[in-house]
Amino acid sequence: MGVSGSGKTTVARGIALTTGLLFAEADDFHSQANVDKMRSGSPLSDDDRWPWLNDLALWMAERAAEGQSTVIACSALRRAYRDVLAGGPPSIDFVHLRGTAQLIRRRISIRAGHYMPASLLGSQIDTLEPLEPDEPGVVLDVDAPAHELIARAVREVTAPKDHLA
Template structure:
């Protein structure tokens, strides 16, 4: 044992439009955890599929999830802590993400579909159309008791969600910000 602190890995999860990226970036800014956006790991084919209004299925998600897990495992091997914005809708998807570092804390941004739908309607430049929200809600499996999860209400302001996540996870506040 070297005495060096272990790395921490946080996945801010939820359906599209819940505020994952905003909250994950805020956690990164507050704590210095390395930020990554799971959407950036999608293949061009996956992006085109979603842009055309066709939801992803498990076959199209597995390579994407494995790439994210490999990225996180590489950061863990470097001793770097991470915060990832990723839908992580099913337990099986979260299990793949845990194949990177064995310990992953989840922050589930959850709340009324109408709040999320309204947020999606205000977004500009995102390839995920609001029409896919229902398929994401149908796919979502809430975290199970053996998963380390902090559930936060998407109705809260982004700043309040960030503060609640940092406090709820017991993260130390610092200043440096990094991105993938």
């Protein structure tokens, strides 16, 4: 979890490769209307997000019912959003990728092929609610190299390693 440009996809894919978990990119679950809205520079509202979050929770629950644990690259910016996600699989852990606005903005500015413009970073930072003490997971600073973040995430998450999210 984290704001756009924090390295969610890179780290989540690395976790999936390291652990053998099934990977999904939460951005792929957005409706075309949500993608168009973000592409135009407008932030999503909660009403835009609820169906998307419910679809992600359902996808994780369905995979869990099939015996497959998952890892998803998802912003999950607010506690309420994480609560929806946590309602899907039997257990969940969050890996919060945290970085300075300056570092993240620089990453977004050099990234190609993504519909999320750098102009929306401020709204994501404003929306972000850090993990609370009762939420399962770990907070990692993204100034470390990706391979270190992946290793720490796999090592430090409190739930069994086959239940990362």
